[in-house]
Amino acid sequence: MAKGTVSGTYLMYQGKPLVRQDNAYVWGDMNERAVLSLFVLSNKEVNGRQVPDNILVQVLSTDESRTCLKQGQKNGLFAALDIGTVWLKKELGE
Numbered sequence: 001m002a003k004g005t006v007s008g009t010y011l012m013y014q015g016k017p018l019v020r021q022d023n024a025y026v027w028g029d030m031n032e033r034a035v036l037s038l039f040v041l042s043n044k045e046v047n048g049r050q051v052p053d054n055i056l057v058q059v060l061s062t063d064e065s066r067t068c069l070k071q072g073q074k075n076g077l078f079a080a081l082d083i084g085t086v087w088l089k090k091e092l093g094e
Contacts, residue, residue: 014085023052027084030062034069034091036084038077055080059087 010017018027028035037058044053057080059070070087074080 013081025081027081028088032062032092034059034061034088036060036081036088038080038084040077041073052077052080057084057087059084059091 010019012018013027016028018025023040025038025040026035027038037056037060039056039058040052041054041056043050045051053075055074055077057072057074058068061067061069069091072083074083
């Protein structure tokens with residue numbers, strides 16, 4: 001297997017895997033130069049359900065240093081994923 005791969009099926013978003021573990025989401029391919037990391041800092045209740053509210057958005061390099069290339073915070077998972085995909089695509093030259 002290639003670096004950073006795990007066997008199984010993943011939710012695909014815009015042609016890249018979107019993986020979640022607890023309050024952390026990672027979107028992208030570990031074989032590329034960078035990936036998008038989303039970390040849920042807080043939740044809020046909407047119609048009796050807990051939904052992500054405050055999200056830390058980071059574009060991280062995939063080399064051994066795991067350097068943070070860009071960082072910000074957004075309210076809501078959609079807004080965080082929306083800006084994060086733009087940042088990652090720009091970093092990868094897509």
